[in-house]
Amino acid sequence: MTERTGADDKAMEFNLRLYVAGQTPKSLTAIANLKKICEENLAGRYKLEVIDLVKTPQLAAGDQIVAIPTLVRRLPPPLKRMIGDLSNSEKVIVGLDLKPVGKGAP
Amino acid sequence: MTSAGTSIHLPKTPTGIGGLDDLTLGGLPAGRPTLICGSAGCGKTLFGMTFLVNGVTKFDEAGVFMSFEERETDLAANVQSLGFDIGELVAKKKILIDYVRIERAEIEESGEYDLEGLFVRLGHAIDTIGAKRVVLDTVEALFSGLADSTILRAELRRLFGWLKDKGVTAIITAERGEGQLTRFGIEEYVSDCVVLLDNRVEEEVVTRRLRVIKYRGSAHGTNEYPFLIDDEGISVLPITSAGLGHAISDDAVPTGVKDLDAMLGIGGYFKGSSVLISGLAGTGKSTFGAAFAEAACKRGERCLYFAFEESPDQVVRNMRSVGIDLQPHLKSGYLKFEAARPSLYGFEMHLARMHRDIVQFDPAAIIVDPISAFRGPPTEIHATLVRLADICKTRGITTMFTSLSAIDEQMSESERSVSSLMDTWISLRDVEADGERNRILYLLKSRGMSHSKQVREYELSNDGIHMTQPYLGPEGVLTGAARMAQEAREREAEQELLELTEQRKRQMARKRDALERQIAEMRASLEEEESEVSKLLERQDKRKASAESDREAMARKRGGSRS
Numbered sequence: 001m002t003e004r005t006g007a008d009d010k011a012m013e014f015n016l017r018l019y020v021a022g023q024t025p026k027s028l029t030a031i032a033n034l035k036k037i038c039e040e041n042l043a044g045r046y047k048l049e050v051i052d053l054v055k056t057p058q059l060a061a062g063d064q065i066v067a068i069p070t071l072v073r074r075l076p077p078p079l080k081r082m083i084g085d086l087s088n089s090e091k092v093i094v095g096l097d098l099k100p101v102g103k104g105a106p
Numbered sequence: 107m108t109s110a111g112t113s114i115h116l117p118k119t120p121t122g123i124g125g126l127d128d129l130t131l132g133g134l135p136a137g138r139p140t141l142i143c144g145s146a147g148c149g150k151t152l153f154g155m156t157f158l159v160n161g162v163t164k165f166d167e168a169g170v171f172m173s174f175e176e177r178e179t180d181l182a183a184n185v186q187s188l189g190f191d192i193g194e195l196v197a198k199k200k201i202l203i204d205y206v207r208i209e210r211a212e213i214e215e216s217g218e219y220d221l222e223g224l225f226v227r228l229g230h231a232i233d234t235i236g237a238k239r240v241v242l243d244t245v246e247a248l249f250s251g252l253a254d255s256t257i258l259r260a261e262l263r264r265l266f267g268w269l270k271d272k273g274v275t276a277i278i279t280a281e282r283g284e285g286q287l288t289r290f291g292i293e294e295y296v297s298d299c300v301v302l303l304d305n306r307v308e309e310e311v312v313t314r315r316l317r318v319i320k321y322r323g324s325a326h327g328t329n330e331y332p333f334l335i336d337d338e339g340i341s342v343l344p345i346t347s348a349g350l351g352h353a354i355s356d357d358a359v360p361t362g363v364k365d366l367d368a369m370l371g372i373g374g375y376f377k378g379s380s381v382l383i384s385g386l387a388g389t390g391k392s393t394f395g396a397a398f399a400e401a402a403c404k405r406g407e408r409c410l411y412f413a414f415e416e417s418p419d420q421v422v423r424n425m426r427s428v429g430i431d432l433q434p435h436l437k438s439g440y441l442k443f444e445a446a447r448p449s450l451y452g453f454e455m456h457l458a459r460m461h462r463d464i465v466q467f468d469p470a471a472i473i474v475d476p477i478s479a480f481r482g483p484p485t486e487i488h489a490t491l492v493r494l495a496d497i498c499k500t501r502g503i504t505t506m507f508t509s510l511s512a513i514d515e516q517m518s519e520s521e522r523s524v525s526s527l528m529d530t531w532i533s534l535r536d537v538e539a540d541g542e543r544n545r546i547l548y549l550l551k552s553r554g555m556s557h558s559k560q561v562r563e564y565e566l567s568n569d570g571i572h573m574t575q576p577y578l579g580p581e582g583v584l585t586g587a588a589r590m591a592q593e594a595r596e597r598e599a600e601q602e603l604l605e606l607t608e609q610r611k612r613q614m615a616r617k618r619d620a621l622e623r624q625i626a627e628m629r630a631s632l633e634e635e636e637s638e639v640s641k642l643l644e645r646q647d648k649r650k651a652s653a654e655s656d657r658e659a660m661a662r663k664r665g666g667s668r669s
Contacts, residue, residue, distance in 0.1 A: 084217035
């Protein structure tokens with residue numbers, strides 16, 4: 001477990017965006033799953049935005065959103081995408097490479 | 107939304123693609139998705155883009171193009187060649203292009219998902235510009251981008267239903283698959299209208315064909331129709347729809363050759379008829395064609411000249427040498443040339459192009475020079491020419507076909523195949539004799555009019571085509587020098603005969619004179635004899651009288667005593 005760092009937004013190592021469409025069960029599951037994974041792995045080092053495309057549909061094209069829910073790792077590069085309700089946390093951690101860099105294994 | 111055509115049940119959205127709207131009786135089903143499938147390079151994307159651009163420019167309907175394969179800039183550049191300025195339409199917010207990029211390598215999957223993002227994007231795009239038309243090109247790309255095809259299928263089904271609910275007319279393109287229409291079988295979900303595009307190579311020539319496989323709730327042309335993509339966009343040619351119900355005309359169209367007009371009973375060809383001019387090389391087939399063209403232009407009618415063997419400039423130059431100047435008519439726009447090598451396209455493509463040219467130019471006369479340039483299976487040549495003749499007849503265009511005959515056979519393949527189609531057939535022949543070659547012509551047939559059955563000799567002089575009276579004798583037709591020699595011989599013989607008669611006449615006159623003299627002589631001698639006899643009789647009477655008086659005197663002398 002890493003310590004929560006007190007750095008401000010700009011210094012955040014991980015910039016994540018989760019695209020959902022309305023308050024569907026899938027969306028809610030995804031949000032809950034992601035929050036859990038982040039708190040467990042990236043506590044204090046991430047910034048998470050949840051974007052509801054029902055409210056802001058114009059944002060869908062920018063990040064090439066097709067499937068819902070989509071998690072986009074904007075930082076650190078390279079850009080990575082993950083689709084699904086993120087129920088498989090192991091896959092999310094490996095796929096988005098959420099393991100803390102240079103902090104050693106938990 | 108425009109509903110057109112003969113179908114009253116189903117509202118239709120015209121595509122603006124020439125021919126397609128005819129064969130679908132009005133266009134694609136309005137407010138429903140249409141599947142367009144075909145293998146690579148068939149023109150699916152162009153088809154979709156044409157649908158949108160026509161929607162904006164012809165029917166004032168905005169459109170969304172959702173591309174899964176090409177970027178906006180590539181798309182714009184690709185359709186630029188068709189004369190579409192996508193950039194401008196995009197700037198005017200009439201067309202919206204959304205490029206959906208799905209890269210499998212960039213996407214991880216974890217858990218359940220749906221394609222709501224796509225719906226949101228599409229819905230947003232439609233609402234932004236108020237689109238009535240949507241193109242999804244090629245939605246199947248999703249299958250290579252996303253792993254879970256079960257979800258995809260369910261979502262696609264939902265998508266097409268959603269498009270219907272939105273009330274937009276959509277074109278969904280799909281790649282042709284093995285054994286089925288599309289690679290991923292999405293024809294299952296789009297069941298209202300399916301159009302198949304095909305790109306076939308036959309004898310090294312490519313022909314694009316289109317077929318409406320299914321059109322729920324509407325009649326449609328069921329055949330394969332050729333279509334072409336060139337700098338003027340897409341046009342489909344529903345040629346087989348031409349029937350025999352065309353109206354006909356009794357008017358005569360002058361042939362451009364005075365003497366030929368005289369040979370035809372009505373003083374020319376029937377307006378809207380088909381004329382075939384067949385002949386050997388160098389008999390002046392093109393010249394007859396050009397003469398006809400010139401005459402049409404001079405009357406102020408448009409004429410379209412399809413040249414398959416010569417370039418327009420060459421035709422103009424060559425015709426000038428026989429006193430037919432086409433240049434002014436080209437300039438004034440009454441004459442138009444369309445020159446192409448026959449081997450450049452397949453028959454269907456030629457026909458499609460010719461049809462389009464005819465529709466655009468709307469000529470009163472066309473010349474196809476020559477049909478024998480088409481090489482290929484006779485059935486195809488025949489089909490092509492039948493349809494061309496039908497197109498022209500339907501539109502009331504007088505059509506002149508020229509055909510090169512082979513030396514050894516009576517009819518070439520192309521001639522045989524069209525002979526029954528032709529209303530008037532002029533055969534040009536070569537006669538070689540006495541060290542020279544002469545040209546003769548006769549009317550093989552001319553439907554619906556009395557016409558000269560005579561074989562005529564004609565000359566191509568520097569002021570056009572002229573005919574001369576032929577020599578028709580027991581030895582056959584004589585032409586050229588032989589004709590002149592024969593005519594000279596005949597003149598001599600006639601002269602001789604004339605002189606002989608004169609001589610006989612003179613002899614007769616002499617004989618008559620002689621006889622009359624003889625008669626006169628005889629009559630004179632008869633008269634002499636008669637006068638002699640009458641003198642004798644007179645003398646006898648006198649003598650008788652004197653004898654009487656003598657006797658009386660004597661009696662008186664003697665009888666004085668008696669009294």
